[in-house]
Amino acid sequence: MLYLDNSATTKPYKDVLATFIKVTEEYFANPSSIHKLGSEAEGLLNQSRKQVANLLGVLPNEIIFTSGGTEGNNLAIKGAAFANQHKGKHLITSVIEHPSVLESFKQLEKIHGFEVTYLSVDENGTVSCEDLQKNLRNDTILVSIMHVNNEVGTIQPIAEIGQLIKQFKNTLFHVDHVQGVTKVPLNINDAHIDLCTISGHKFHGLNGTGAVFIKTGVHLLPLFTGGSQELEMRSGTESLAGNVALAKALRLTTEKAEKQLKIVKETQEKLRSELMNISGVVINTPVFAAPHILNFSVPNLKAEVLIHYFGEHGIYLSTTSACSSRRSTVSHTLLEMKKKEEVAKSAIRVSLSVDHNEEIVEPFITTLKNGISKLTKVMR
Secondary structure: OEEOEOOOOOOOOHHHHHHHHHHHHHOOOOOOOOOHHHHHHHHHHHHHHHHHHHHHOOOHHHEEEEOOHHHHHHHHHHHHHHHHHHHOOEEEEEOOOOHHHHHHHHHHHHOOOOEEEEEOEOOOOOEOHHHHHHHOOOOEEEEEOOOEOOOOOEEOOHHHHHHHHOOOOOOEEEEEOOOOOOOOOOOOOOOOOOEEEEEHHHOOOOOOOEEEEEOOOOOOOOOOOOOOHHHHOOOOOOOHHHHHHHHHHHHHHHHHHHHHHHHHHHHHHHHHHHHHOOOOOEEOOOOOEOOOEEEEEOOOOOHHHHHHHHHHOOEEOEOOOOOOOOOOOOOHHHHHOOOOHHHHHOEEEEEOOOOOOHHHHHHHHHHHHHHHHHHHHHHO
């Protein structure tokens, strides 16, 4: 089996699973309980929060554990909008954000009366800082731009964007860092980020785990109310074992990435080189992109047909974002990058993990060539 759908989800490390099981068995008490077992669970929760904060370069009281990227993005965006609407109701995002971001903004716009500016992107999928600057206003209370695009791997100029936004005292800066964390370095403080989202299952943690960085002094309206857990920002009994597992996965993947990312990038470049030699293949990922994502199209073939062919040969990849791939085979991101519709319809994403190297290239390319040859003949 060759699993190349790591941007959708990664396989949890065995050590992470072992940690989850151990914590579940030995620290099952509610961290909010005042007895000894509850206090021990609370101590472990605080230790995990501190570890995540250290790895991200922020303070422990700036980390809120969540159920993943979607909840984190919703909390950051809606929580910021609702808590700060007395300062203004203008919001800014880009046209190629993750569905959990775009749908949050659409809801704020259509139901709650906010005004949203959707920034366009160039042919590489990059947001223009000049365009952003033109649209920033005194009543702009939030800008949300993802760090790494989940479909094509474009890296946005987050540090430059942060410099622009910091000049507007009423404007908060949210970054969806789900695809970037452990793959593309990001200094949260230097980039003047106020809110930042990560998801555990993108770096060999477990599904249903995540965290949001909320800068000290930033006010959000909680989306969940109840027992005021998670520093009064996210009510509900904490998933202690999940949060501990997230902290361990983040540490293990960060340590591995320091040694392996160069190899991952070399693997991506080798794949790109081989794909360029195949007639009819269009490469959609820009040259200067995240090391783990490579998006390409075979315009005369339906993406889902080629995906199934790969699957029959033990190679697993995806088309668009996993959150929207079952609804449509047309990539909204590629259309916004001015790609032709037939290219957007046939897009396939290869997404690597930190454990991959050039050994994956030969079986992948061989299967692709055979698939194109066989499926093209069938379509004639």
